[in-house]
Amino acid sequence: MSSRPELQAPPEIFYDDTEARKYTSSSRIVEIQAKLSERAVELLALPDDGVPRLLLDIGCGSGLSGETLTENGHQWIGLDISQSMLDIALEREVEGDLILGDMGQGLGLRPGVIDGAISISAIQWLCNADKSSHEPRLRLKAFFGSLYKCLARGARAAFQVYPENLAQRELILSYAMRAGFAGGVVVDFPHSTKKRKEYIVLTCGPPSISTAVPKGKVEEGESCSDDESSGDEENQTVSISDRHRPRKKQKTNKKGKGREWILRKKEQMRRKGNTVPPDTKYTGRKRKARF
Amino acid sequence: MRLLTHNMLSSNIKGVTNGFPLRIEAEKVVEKQVEINQDFLKSIFPKIEWKAFVDASRTLGYAELPEEAPEPSVLESDHEFLGKFHHALLELHIEEGTLVCPETGRKFPINKGIPNMLLHEDEV
Numbered sequence: 001m002s003s004r005p006e007l008q009a010p011p012e013i014f015y016d017d018t019e020a021r022k023y024t025s026s027s028r029i030v031e032i033q034a035k036l037s038e039r040a041v042e043l044l045a046l047p048d049d050g051v052p053r054l055l056l057d058i059g060c061g062s063g064l065s066g067e068t069l070t071e072n073g074h075q076w077i078g079l080d081i082s083q084s085m086l087d088i089a090l091e092r093e094v095e096g097d098l099i100l101g102d103m104g105q106g107l108g109l110r111p112g113v114i115d116g117a118i119s120i121s122a123i124q125w126l127c128n129a130d131k132s133s134h135e136p137r138l139r140l141k142a143f144f145g146s147l148y149k150c151l152a153r154g155a156r157a158a159f160q161v162y163p164e165n166l167a168q169r170e171l172i173l174s175y176a177m178r179a180g181f182a183g184g185v186v187v188d189f190p191h192s193t194k195k196r197k198e199y200i201v202l203t204c205g206p207p208s209i210s211t212a213v214p215k216g217k218v219e220e221g222e223s224c225s226d227d228e229s230s231g232d233e234e235n236q237t238v239s240i241s242d243r244h245r246p247r248k249k250q251k252t253n254k255k256g257k258g259r260e261w262i263l264r265k266k267e268q269m270r271r272k273g274n275t276v277p278p279d280t281k282y283t284g285r286k287r288k289a290r291f
Numbered sequence: 292m293r294l295l296t297h298n299m300l301s302s303n304i305k306g307v308t309n310g311f312p313l314r315i316e317a318e319k320v321v322e323k324q325v326e327i328n329q330d331f332l333k334s335i336f337p338k339i340e341w342k343a344f345v346d347a348s349r350t351l352g353y354a355e356l357p358e359e360a361p362e363p364s365v366l367e368s369d370h371e372f373l374g375k376f377h378h379a380l381l382e383l384h385i386e387e388g389t390l391v392c393p394e395t396g397r398k399f400p401i402n403k404g405i406p407n408m409l410l411h412e413d414e415v
Contacts, residue, residue, distance in 0.1 A: 052331040054295075054338075075331065077296050086405055097296040101408040105415050108303035108408060110311060113338050142415075146303075 059122020104139030
């Protein structure tokens with residue numbers, strides 16, 4: 001059983017020329033990606049007026065999902081971190097403009113210009129710390145912050161994700177909420193291991209009827225019996241837009257302030273010109289509990 | 292990369308207050324014809340930063356656009372303008388060149404039409 005790509009290497013290394021070509025020539029993968037992209041576009045709930053929109057394809061890879069956007073008549077800008085994957089997109093002569101970039105560094109787009117964003121099987125890569133200077137939380141923050149900024153009011157984002165576990169999905173959602181998004185998770189075919197697909201659907205702007213999280217797809221003949229729901233909290237949809245209210249001040253979760261912090265602060269005070277006791281081996285030493 | 296995308300892109304380097312617009316140094320520009328879609332042009336027009344757009348088109352050698360952004364109603368009536376707008380926005384492709392951050396001067400190369408916007412560790 002192959003392990004998750006996210007555990008093998010960072011995306012720009014995992015998706016090298018060989019892997020990129022393998023990915024794109026597998027007809028099974030092409031078909032799956034097309035289906036996922038169609039569903040993501042559906043979840044964007046763009047007005048049905050035939051007006052082409054300007055959309056973002058985050059982690060566009062070899063352009064498989066972008067082709068769906070073009071087929072739906074839209075203009076799009078694709079972002080990906082793997083040059084090999086983008087080279088294949090060029091070979092396929094996709095209609096959208098491609099950018100070689102890292103979503104965890106922020107999208108770098110002007111405020112309010114994008115009408116919708118999709119992402120197929122890419123966002124979970126943000127949760128990995130590939131380089132020592134990467135902090136997944138900083139990357140999630142930069143990504144969702146810049147996404148919120150560049151989306152037009154009322155615009156949606158629909159991300160098909162493969163989270164490693166529930167904690168990862170919660171992490172992604174919490175950063176989305178912190179950035180100001182409302183929304184939740186749509187699960188299609190929750191009871192089928194093969195068909196089950198998760199989409200994070202986010203809306204930008206004031207909550208209204210249109211920001212209600214859409215219902216996930218269910219197999220015909222299946223019913224959500226109460227017996228099942230005790231273990232499976234998802235059933236059809238999980239709307240958790242209420243659970244994560246953006247807090248105004250984040251409580252820092254440090255285990256007290258260590259010696260390093262104390263030394264740093266003392267140096268700061270010295271620079272300011274205050275008299276500070278000298279640093280000795282007693283500085284920041286653990287005291288007895290009663291102290 | 293078309294001017295549509297250029298008009299949306301800004302420099303994301305840490306500490307930069309206004310990274311828009313990126314200056315274009317074009318080495319190879321290609322023209323690719325596409326069908327005009329009036330609906331799209333009408334909907335995208337209000338979002339375009341006109342001055343940056345005109346300057347960019349001039350850099351690419353297209354001098355047909357007016358300096359001042361016209362009224363949106365012009366898009367309905369003036370088909371000649373519509374054609375010029377469409378041409379500059381969607382039919383000019385920068386294949387090789389550089390985008391330059393207006394504040395720091397940092398260069399983002401464009402290869403095969405793809406701008407490399409990856410930031411270094413110290414720019415994030």
